[in-house]
Amino acid sequence: MQKIEHIGIAVKSLASSVPLFEKLFNTNCYKTEKVDSEKVNTAFFKQGETKIELLESTDPDGVIARFIEKKGEGMHHIAFDVVDIEAEMERLKKEGFKLLNDKPKEGADNKMVCFLHPKNTNGVLIELCMEKVQK
Numbered sequence: 830m831q832k833i834e835h836i837g838i839a840v841k842s843l844a845s846s847v848p849l850f851e852k853l854f855n856t857n858c859y860k861t862e863k864v865d866s867e868k869v870n871t872a873f874f875k876q877g878e879t880k881i882e883l884l885e886s887t888d889p890d891g892v893i894a895r896f897i898e899k900k901g902e903g904m905h906h907i908a909f910d911v912v913d914i915e916a917e918m919e920r921l922k923k924e925g926f927k928l929l930n931d932k933p934k935e936g937a938d939n940k941m942v943c944f945l946h947p948k949n950t951n952g953v954l955i956e957l958c959m960e961k962v963q964k
């Protein structure tokens with residue numbers, strides 16, 4: 830794993846959270862994107878090398894909606910850059926970590942992603958992400 834690529838924050842509403850974070854960071858949101866596979870709308874900010882991803886559920890049964898129901902809004906996951914996501918998934922599986930998906934899946938911002946089960950990682954939801962190769 831390499832540097833922190835982004836930190837994911839679960840919010841109820843991008844309409845109210847985007848202006849809030851724009852004020853907080855004193856910078857504009859540079860991108861919003863709907864990710865159907867995750868049932869979320871995302872909004873991205875860049876602070877130095879690190880991105881912040883705000884996540885709003887598009888479905889009352891989506892993972893973000895359920896997360897907010899249980900824990901409230903706030904820190905949701907930490908994403909790390911990986912060079913070879915399949916190799917990293919294989920390595921982590923061998924180490925006994927549980928992966929939430931068997932194959933890398935489409936994430937926001939041109940990434941292939943995989944999540945680790947937070948039960949094996951002291952409650953921290955970790956995302957591996959790899960920049961998709963341009964075809």
Ligand code: ZN
Binds near residue numbers: 835836882906908956
């Ligand atoms: Zn993420």
